[in-house]
Structure formats: structure tokens, C-alpha cells
Amino acid sequence: MKLRARGVSRREAAERVGAHPRTAQDWDWDIRKSNNSRIHPDGRRVNYTTGAVTMSDVIIPAPARPVSLKSLEKKLHPRLLSLSEHERIRDLRAAGQSMRAIGRALGRSASTISRELRSNSGSAGYHPYAAHRASAARRPRPKERKLLREGPLRDFVQDGLRRRWSPEQVCHALAKSHPDDQSMRVSVETIYQALHVQARGALRREVRAAVRTGRTRRRPRRDPGRRISRFNDPMVMIGSRPAEVADRVVPGHWEGDLLIGAHGRSAIATLVERTTRYTVLVHLPGGSRDAAAVRDGLVRAVRALPARLRGSLTWDQGAEMARHRQFTAATGMPVYFCDPASPWQRGSNENTNGLLRQYFPKGTDLSAHGPEHLDAVAGQLNQRPRRTLGWESPAERLALLLAV
Incomplete structure (x- = not known):
């Protein structure tokens, strides 16, 4: 800790004393080890043998840490206000600028400026250096929950969950109950984290009662842009489809899907031509x-279709x-794939499948x-006849186009 206080990097300090970098990180974050567990300052115990994560009723207070010069001078993510922005807020506010005007000058929202001024203003006005130091002190992790x-x-939160309210409710x-008390505020995510971090062992029953889905573990949510393709052959996405397909002027471009039967055990493939809405049902x-x-x-x-109608399939x-x-x-027909959860990108086929349910009701064996x-x-x-x-x-319409 003496080396870190003198400004030595964590990795270099660990090498000098012969410690692993992960151990040095634990020292930096005031994490204690006990019986193959790590105990965080906020009372969270992680057992790496059983995988259990529990919370102690007794909260271990994190020691007050002075803000280092390195933290104050650290290059920040663009979403965080920099020291120069803190100074500009002071100057623009002293010049009588409104919060919206300050926000436009800094490329920030007016609500960001409002919160900043409300949190860091005193009788003498806005204090940019104190605001920057307070921001640096809030950044270290982990935080007390x-x-x-x-x-x-x-x-209040426990009472609401016992009454089977959702975290959002x-x-x-x-x-609504405490409109003027900012200490009585908590986010939906904070409630879910408080529920699921304790979803182990004897607490599982209580979590199931509090969460409508009954899940004691959270489902991972991937960024759609980072999804792993389910196919070995890479997909060509709809964004690469030629513009003539979207214009519905040139015939021969089709949309397709499956009409699903009872219990998902049977199906019919449906094809709809985008220009004429001509339908082909595939057994x-x-x-x-x-x-x-x-x-x-x-x-x-597709092989039964005329060659000029084999344009593409979405x-x-x-x-x-x-x-x-x-x-x-x-077939020589390229296949273009819609974006995830975007059925409107093949709207003609979706509409036709709705019409087909008149002939093939849901819950029947297709x-x-x-x-x-x-x-x-x-x-x-x-x-x-179709209005469109x-x-x-x-x-x-198809016969007319083929006759040209």
C-alpha cells in the first residue's frame, strides 16, 4: 500500500513485493480473503468453491479513501463531465446563461446540467474543482449496495415485493409516496440485483415469490449486434438486399416463413411474391x-417457377x-435474413400467414x-381481390407482369 500511495502502478507494486496482480487488485479494493471466499467492503461474500454469493447483514464499512492526483487527471469516458467542462459550466452560469444554453454549448442535455448545478452549488455559486473531486471520489468500485x-x-421495497409488486411498480x-425525499429512490436494476445476488440456497423460495417469472437466475441479454450466428454458413442480412426489392417494382422477390401447427410438431412453408402478393404453399x-x-x-x-421469378428470398x-x-x-436465389425480432421486414408474408389461419387454424395438425x-x-x-x-x-397481377 505504501508503494501505491507513492504513485507506483498496481502491476509494478505487485512485482516488487512478489504478489499476484489479482491479489494486488484485492488490496486496492479492500477485499478480504477467508476460506476460499472474497469478502467485499459492502458485505458481499463470494464463495469460489460453491459459487454462492451471499450478503451479510452486517455491512463492513469501506474506509474513506483520499482522491489521488492520478484519479483527478485520469482521462474520462465521454459520457462523464471533464474538468474543463466543469469550468465552462461555472463561467457560462456566471454569465447568466440558462441550463439549456449551457447544455447546447457543451453538447449535453439540460437535465445533466441541472443535476450538476444542483449537486455542486453553494452560497458562493457553482464550484467546478470541488465538483470534479467529488466525481472522482464517486467513481471507484465496488459501491455499497x-x-x-x-x-x-x-x-418499503421489501413490503412492495411481499405484496407481489414488480420492481418497476x-x-x-x-x-409517488415520497415526492420530495430523494433518499427514497431506487432504480429497477438495483432491486433486481438485490434479488438475484441472493438467489442461492434457502433464499430461492423468497425470490420466486418476489419475481413473477419465478426465475432465481437472470437471463443474459446480448447486444443484438454481438449475437452469435446460429448457422455455420454466414447470413446475408436484409441491409445488403438490392434497393429494387424494397421498391416492389421488379417481380420475382419473395418473402417466406413457416406456418406452425399444434405443439410445434407440424408446419407448412409459405412464400409470398412481394410485387403481386402471389402465394405459394410448400408441402x-x-x-x-x-x-x-x-x-x-x-x-x-422454386424450380417450378419461371426463371424471371427467381429473384431473391427474404x-x-x-x-x-x-x-x-x-x-x-x-436454385440460384440468394437468401436475405431479417434483423432479430423484426417481422415487419417481411410484412407481406406476415399478413398472408394471418389470412391462411382461416384455412389452417392455430392448434391443428398441419x-x-x-x-x-x-x-x-x-x-x-x-x-x-386485394385493395393494395x-x-x-x-x-x-402476376399474369399481367409475365405478359410484358
């Missing part, structure tokens, strides 16, 4: 939804299209319908 402290805030009830032997059966069914259906990211590369090789029946249903649908086609039918 709000709901570990005994008091009215914790009691508890947060809004706090603000899947036995209603099978596996990638090979879907590939073979789509290849048969599908969602269902596992049934895992063999999309083989489909493209057999494997009972043979190819002849599917062709008859598609024929009826393609003869229906000027009350022409898809069959009439």
Missing part, C-alpha cells in the same frame, strides 16, 4: 420443420433455414394437409 442498509427505503410507488412431408426438409421443399417449389432467422447456402446453390389441398388453398387466396393491388387479384 443501497438495499443492504437498514432503513425506510429497504423496508415499487420504483414508481416510491416516487413438408410429415410436417417436418428440420432444415433438410425445408430446403428440399423450397427447392421443389426469411427470418429461424433454424429451419440453416441450409440456406445449399438452397441458393440449387401434416394432415396434402400437396393437392395446399395448392387449392393457394389458388383461392390468389384469386381474392387496386382490387386486382394476385393471379391477375
